[in-house]
Amino acid sequence: MQTVVTAEKLWDGTTLHQHPIILIEDGKIDSIASRDSSQVPSGARVLDFPGATLGPAFFDVHIHGAAGRDVMEATPQAIETMGKFLASRGTATYLATTVTASLDATLRALDGLANEIAKLPHPGRARPLGIHLEGPFLSHEKRGVQPAEHLLAPSIATFDRLLDAAHGHVRLMTLAPELPGATELARHATERGVRVSLGHSNATAAETRAGIAAGAVSATHTFNAMRPLDHREPGILGTVLTNDDLYSELICDGIHTEPEIVRLWWRSKGPERAILVTDAMAAAGMPDGEYQLGGFAVQVKEGRATARGVLAGSVLTLDRALANFVKFTDASIEQALRLLSSNPAAMTGLAHRAGSLAPGKSANLVAINASGKLVGSIVGGELAN
Template identity: 65%
Template sequence: MHSVFTAQGLWDGHCILDHPLITVEEGRIVSIESSGSGPIGNGTDLGDALLGPSFFDVHIHGGAGHDVMEGSDEALSAIGRFLASHGTANYLATTVTAPLDKTLKSLEQIASRIAAGPRNGEAHPIGIHLEGPFLSHAKRGVHPLDLLLAPDIVLFDRMYEAAQGHVRLMTLAPELPGALELAAHAIAKGVRISIGHSDATAAQTNAAIAAGAASATHTFNAMRSLDHREPGILGIVLTCDDLFAELICDGIHNTPEMVKLWWRAKGPDRSILITDGMSAAGMPEGTYQLGGFDVQVANGRAMANGVLAGSVLTLDRALANFIHFTGATVDQGLRLLTANPAAMTGFGDRAGSLRVGDAANFVAVRPDGTLLASVVGGKVVS
């Protein structure tokens, strides 16, 4: 039994195909061709939409009332269904600074779910992002001060082993003693280093990039402010052509003007849209959990002790916001939450493009970036 999908256009991660026809069998793409402008019979016609790869969120803590650090099958399934309904098929389950025993247990549980493989109708955690505990006290954001730790290779190895080697990204403040040594050790194991939650100078940031840092965590947020005589971490993030850089495009963490600045600085090949979403995403206002502490959500803001504590953003909304704020085209926007995160993490074989033989994970979006449909495993889930 096969399914057929068509639309006005398709962006496959590299180029645009007019009037595409995608044929799916047993959850995988078996052909991509042009249908011309004729009818497709019993297929699903998505009209004037642009088809593109499903989204890949490299920085997300939860959603649908659950936190990834719960680690339970129920929690991860609820998060997976919620993300799939908003166009995301793959994500890095992102931790937050917490007591070590809790972190190790969570990593073990998440790793088991990763190893079990994708499930129908759910976004799949294909790796883990460690956000903490090796962060700056001065730029810790909402991370608990008493749980932050100095960079420690032995401790990192305990976390890496608990995660069964599935740690793919780690946020690290490069100015901390031992940070560069830890970065080199982690990179040798295949972990990408993202510099962030940092009060680093320009020189300290350049040293981290020289050591192999690949990206920057939620640009502008929890970073030393830009200064014309000491550009600091932010000045280097915006001007280093080789460094990827995340951004939370919710209109709360960054104004439209700052989104434009980031886009002009990083360009189409190094910009990555993330959500930094927490358990309250998709839920009514109220009090929710982020890694074990309370977060109050009201008027679209997630706050803890007067500090922003993640977001309630979804990647489909981030895409629409980005296009609205910058005037970018929809295919330019799609790259920022598909091909670029896949390239940064090294998961280009499983995410970020549409190819024959791949899992049938794709989205249909309108020219303004709004989501028309999400297809995961060949099934329409929204």
């Protein structure tokens, strides 16, 4: 059965269109036209979103869990549960993000995640396109809740074991550039097709620049788990904010970053390099209580997730991140959509699989109203509820 999606506007990943008609068949986009030049086929199911802007579905490059399940479980049941929930919030694709754990536990999780990534997409379900290694090559000083006993010095041999366990599906790795051996590992990872993101770091500006020169392309949850900005030693944060080539993640939940900091970040990184992420853990979409993040307990109360008094991920979803961002910055809907779709796709080298809408591509799209609220999510051609 054919499905037609209409709205006031369409941002397709590069261009803004007025009065679009998107024809979907067999889970893919068949055509994109305007109501001035095309008619709705008779017998098609019509999904109309008056006053809304259509755009590519969201791509979250930093997420640990949701709907009560944790990425480190790496089971079909966990990925299925997460996929259903994320699709209902506008996310069609994501990088399954690990936390620092014992090497054996991490290797087991990577193997399980790789098996899930290899499966065919399921209509109405978000799917992982790859893996984000957040650890074990992180700073002890800026580890956050990452378990200190499982942090490791950067090692090409250990990285290769991790990549092999993931069947080559590691797409992104967070790395503290000041650690001995970090620049050599950044070069090696880049040569093997893995993007490097700088984070959980107490690096100086010079150490950060060395990491970028070695191949780093992004920064992990900017401002959080980073050396504070100082006017005589700008550190990693000053370098991230002023490097026009570096992408930069932000957790826009009003907890990890205040509105003033979100505006500062937006002015610094702009529409080409800013990326919104959730850093969500299992409690996303769930009531207050105790949940797991990797192998340790996290307490969630009134939207704040903490372990031992330290922030431990978030309960954010990307639809709420987008609405918060629009509210905090007054950015346009199409500007904001870039930060959750085309920018993460470009940063990870996955623009052929996410971040844009065109004939022949998967029918993964969202409808956003004028205030930035999600009013419709379509994944694989199916309306996700």
